Amino acid sequence: MASRFPNVKFEENPRELSHPTLRFLRSYWEEKRGGRAMPSRADIRPSQIREHLPWIVMLDVLPGLKDFRYRLIGTLVTRYFNADATGQTISEAWASQGGDGVRGLLGILRDVARNKVVLRLYGEKDWSSFGLEKFESLYLPLSDDGENVNVILQAFVFNPPEVLLAREIMRTNGGELPHIPKLSA
Secondary structure (H helix, E strand, O other), X not given: OOOOXXXXXXXXXXXXXOOHHHHHHHHHHHHHHOXXXXXXXXXXXXXXXXXXXXXXXXXXXXXXXXXXXXXXXXXXXXXXXXXXXXXXXXXXXXXXXXXXXXXXXXXXXXXXXXXXXXXXXXXXXXXXXXXXXXXXXXXXXXXXXXXXXXXXXXXXXXXXHHHHHHHHHHHHOOOOOOOOOOOOO
């Protein structure tokens, strides 16, 4: 993972979250779980998180943790990645990024599902080999039986003006971001 996404950092059970959507979702998750290890998918009501839905991703955990399927991807997340992978597995959606990228993301999701842990990820500009903007993400496990994680609720946030401008440039440039050489000091 580190070689594929060299600028991504991880934090288990984060105490401080700066983005309002991440703070809200963590608080909402805590409220819904009550005294349980984690809430169920049925506890999560879209009407109660409506203003945060553009940032939300939900992933179904497939048998044996072999893969995860995108159940829902918020509109801002699809614009960040310039794709809508709803209905696809991680292996399908990330195939173009190579085996390291697929294995890295599967490893993150498996960690959340196996350990029933809340995980925060954050990356600086160019965090991936295909050059993406700064982001912050929160992964929250859900369980219908109270024991096994069957859905992962995720919020993926970023600076919309910066990213949406870059995506507009991509559209007008035939799908490619122009390479801008760095000036030497």
